[in-house]
Structure formats: structure tokens, C-alpha cells
Amino acid sequence: MLKTQRASSILRIHKTLLNKSSIAPNDRYAALTLLKACWSSSSGASQFDHRTSFKDVKPPAPGWKLGAGLDTSLSEGALQWKEDIQNSKRKTWDLTSMESMRDSYKLLTSAIIPRPIAFVSTLSEDGVPNLAPFSYFSMVSANPPLLSVSFSLSPRRPKDTRENILKTKEFTVNIISEAFAEAANVTSAESPASTDEWILSGLTKESSTLVKPPFVRESAVSFECELYSSQDIGLPETSNPTTTLVLGLIKKVHVREGALAEDGLSIDAAKLRPIARLGGKGYSRLTEGFELPRVSWKESKEEYRRLADQSSEKS
Missing domain, CATH: 2.30.110.10 (Electron Transport, Fmn-binding Protein; Chain A)
Structure with a gap:
């Protein structure tokens, strides 16, 4: 019961943070990171639920349009992803000089998923x-x-x-x-x-x-x-x-x-x-x-030309 209440509190705070535009992006990102850590420590491994069944859902950003890239106006997921890009540095490995093949294995098998x-x-x-x-x-x-x-x-x-x-x-x-x-x-x-x-x-x-x-x-x-x-x-x-x-x-x-x-x-x-x-x-x-329709070039080429013209004007 206590674990359930704690999880509910974490989710409630998480939702509040996402909706507070007055909170500085860096502060919001730090708070979200802390909440994720709290969630991980509080939840642990749940019992496998055999009743859970596969279901069809809508795409992550149903209103996405050509050239929109990572459109943060369409989903909370895109907003969080953009904040992660802005606030998290990249770490780079040179696999040609990596001493341990075990390290290479650990990196690649955790990145190329699910297999x-x-x-x-x-x-x-x-x-x-x-x-x-x-x-x-x-x-x-x-x-x-x-x-x-x-x-x-x-x-x-x-x-x-x-x-x-x-x-x-x-x-x-x-x-x-x-x-x-x-x-x-x-x-x-x-x-x-x-x-x-x-x-x-x-x-x-x-x-x-x-x-x-x-x-x-x-x-x-x-x-x-x-x-x-x-x-x-x-x-x-x-x-x-x-x-x-x-x-x-x-x-x-x-x-x-x-x-x-x-x-x-x-x-x-x-x-x-x-x-x-x-x-x-x-x-x-x-x-x-979820399903994503195959894009028709015939239907998209005019919009592409418009976007290409805009890109040329900016450069």
C-alpha cells in the first residue's frame, strides 16, 4: 500500500512539473531526473502479468507534418526528449581502440534493442x-x-x-x-x-x-x-x-x-x-x-519543394 501511494505521489509531481511553464528548463530537467531515480528505487521488479495483452495505440505524434522534426507541441515525450538533448552531454567511444571486447559487447547489446x-x-x-x-x-x-x-x-x-x-x-x-x-x-x-x-x-x-x-x-x-x-x-x-x-x-x-x-x-x-x-x-x-502510413512522394513533393525553398532562403 505504501509503495502504491509513493508511486502515485511521484506521478502526480511529475505531471505538475511538465505543466509548469514558469519553471526554468534546467530546473525542470533536474527535477524530472530525480523523480525518475525515485521511481526506479521505489518500484523494483513487478510480478509478470500474463493478462497483459498486446494492444494497438495511436502514433506518438499523430499531428506530425513534413519538416517538423522533433515537434514538442505534439507530445510530452517529445518535450522531455528535447530537454534531454539540451541538458545531457554525449559520451563517445572509439570502438577501434576499445581495449576490452567485453565493454564493446555491453555497449552494443544494450544499444541495439530490442533484438x-x-x-x-x-x-x-x-x-x-x-x-x-x-x-x-x-x-x-x-x-x-x-x-x-x-x-x-x-x-x-x-x-x-x-x-x-x-x-x-x-x-x-x-x-x-x-x-x-x-x-x-x-x-x-x-x-x-x-x-x-x-x-x-x-x-x-x-x-x-x-x-x-x-x-x-x-x-x-x-x-x-x-x-x-x-x-x-x-x-x-x-x-x-x-x-x-x-x-x-x-x-x-x-x-x-x-x-x-x-x-x-x-x-x-x-x-x-x-x-x-x-x-x-x-x-x-x-x-x-502503432501504425505509421507509408509516405507518398506524389502527395508530398509539393510540400517538400516549399520546405526546400524556405531552407534556401534562410541559408
């Missing part, structure tokens, strides 16, 4: 199954249908998933949903190559049709893939690879019908309930989404 997770199932040449999550993962192309997964090369031993893909040329990629997040996470342990992560996780194998590695029955979306290409990558000044990039040709897609949208082809994010990686030990979920 989708490839839950990859493979078999060794001897038939030993392997299951592991990787967040260096993305769609590459729809034609041909390609996805990418990359693997950091450990000085101790290469990733079993990488070795299996390069040797057998086959794998499946499964999308992780909220309901089995912990089961998927446990497979990230650096266990011996002989370990069967399916046993560790308690997840269920489903037979693939075109490749030998099984896919995850609990996953609402799974891709059967064959190796399209691989590329070892290293620092330009050395010949030692640090990462292997794998492109997988998607041969077949399995989607649980309950995860499909009304058109019967698209995946409904509200039903998929995917999780994504953040920095450190962090994960995230999808709770809101």
Missing part, C-alpha cells in the same frame, strides 16, 4: 541434438527467403550450434514466446557438447519434414532451414575470425493456426507474444504497437 531471438535446433554429425538461443538474428530477404544468425567465436571452444550447422548444413529456427521464456533461457548454459538441451528445458521435439533437426512444438512459429552461406568475420587488421555469420535458406514455415491474423497469412503479434533481448540479462515483451 529478436533465434531459438536454434541442430543435430551433430553423430546425431546429438542441440538447442540454443541467439539474439544476433534477423530476416535478410523474402526473395530468396533468408534469415541470418551470427555466432561469437569463444576462445574456449566454438558454439555447438555453429559447428553443427557448418557440418550438417541443416537447422531449424523457432520463435520464443512468453509462455516458455525460462525453458528457452536455460538452454543458453555453456554445457558440454554431449548435453541434450531438450532434456534441460523440458521442451518437446516436433519432427521436421525437409531437414533432420526437429523444431520446437511449443513454438508458434518455426522455420526449417538449410545453410545458404557462411562467413567468418574478424577485425580488419587481423586474420583471426571472431564471429561467424550464417545465412539460412528457409525451406518450410510452420505456424500454429491460433497465431495467425485474420488474413490467414500474417502472424498476429498479440497472439504470438514474442520476447526479445535487451542488454545484460534483460528481456522484453510486446505490449503496444
Whole structure:
């Protein structure tokens, strides 16, 4: 009860500060920063609410017009963002001279977020199954249908998933949903190559049709893939690879019908309930989404010319 009252007080003061135009920007920024710190210390981690569902919301600035940039008149978020720009200095890292790759990893994985997770199932040449999550993962192309997964090369031993893909040329990629997040996470342990992560996780194998590695029955979306290409990558000044990039040709897609949208082809994010990686030990979920219309150049070119003329006059 006390925590709830404290949180309500913080939010009330926060709203008051935003509405007080008489408060100097620097003072308002300092107060907001302090309130954010208070909120963090008072709230802690809340209980995971399975009832929270994905919902469609309006865009952050529905009235935005061409050339408006960061329009602070349209949202409180834009106002706060502008104050942060004005009052917060930039810190810069030169990654070419960064001594610790661990620092580089910490910086990049906390900046490039949220990252989708490839839950990859493979078999060794001897038939030993392997299951592991990787967040260096993305769609590459729809034609041909390609996805990418990359693997950091450990000085101790290469990733079993990488070795299996390069040797057998086959794998499946499964999308992780909220309901089995912990089961998927446990497979990230650096266990011996002989370990069967399916046993560790308690997840269920489903037979693939075109490749030998099984896919995850609990996953609402799974891709059967064959190796399209691989590329070892290293620092330009050395010949030692640090990462292997794998492109997988998607041969077949399995989607649980309950995860499909009304058109019967698209995946409904509200039903998929995917999780994504953040920095450190962090994960995230999808709770809101908004649509932005694709801008038509035909309808926008006259306004662009007007803005370009104004810019020329000012310069």
C-alpha cells in the first residue's frame, strides 16, 4: 500500500512539473531526473502479468507534418526528449581502440534493442541434438527467403550450434514466446557438447519434414532451414575470425493456426507474444504497437519543394 501511494505521489509531481511553464528548463530537467531515480528505487521488479495483452495505440505524434522534426507541441515525450538533448552531454567511444571486447559487447547489446531471438535446433554429425538461443538474428530477404544468425567465436571452444550447422548444413529456427521464456533461457548454459538441451528445458521435439533437426512444438512459429552461406568475420587488421555469420535458406514455415491474423497469412503479434533481448540479462515483451502510413512522394513533393525553398532562403 505504501509503495502504491509513493508511486502515485511521484506521478502526480511529475505531471505538475511538465505543466509548469514558469519553471526554468534546467530546473525542470533536474527535477524530472530525480523523480525518475525515485521511481526506479521505489518500484523494483513487478510480478509478470500474463493478462497483459498486446494492444494497438495511436502514433506518438499523430499531428506530425513534413519538416517538423522533433515537434514538442505534439507530445510530452517529445518535450522531455528535447530537454534531454539540451541538458545531457554525449559520451563517445572509439570502438577501434576499445581495449576490452567485453565493454564493446555491453555497449552494443544494450544499444541495439530490442533484438529478436533465434531459438536454434541442430543435430551433430553423430546425431546429438542441440538447442540454443541467439539474439544476433534477423530476416535478410523474402526473395530468396533468408534469415541470418551470427555466432561469437569463444576462445574456449566454438558454439555447438555453429559447428553443427557448418557440418550438417541443416537447422531449424523457432520463435520464443512468453509462455516458455525460462525453458528457452536455460538452454543458453555453456554445457558440454554431449548435453541434450531438450532434456534441460523440458521442451518437446516436433519432427521436421525437409531437414533432420526437429523444431520446437511449443513454438508458434518455426522455420526449417538449410545453410545458404557462411562467413567468418574478424577485425580488419587481423586474420583471426571472431564471429561467424550464417545465412539460412528457409525451406518450410510452420505456424500454429491460433497465431495467425485474420488474413490467414500474417502472424498476429498479440497472439504470438514474442520476447526479445535487451542488454545484460534483460528481456522484453510486446505490449503496444502503432501504425505509421507509408509516405507518398506524389502527395508530398509539393510540400517538400516549399520546405526546400524556405531552407534556401534562410541559408
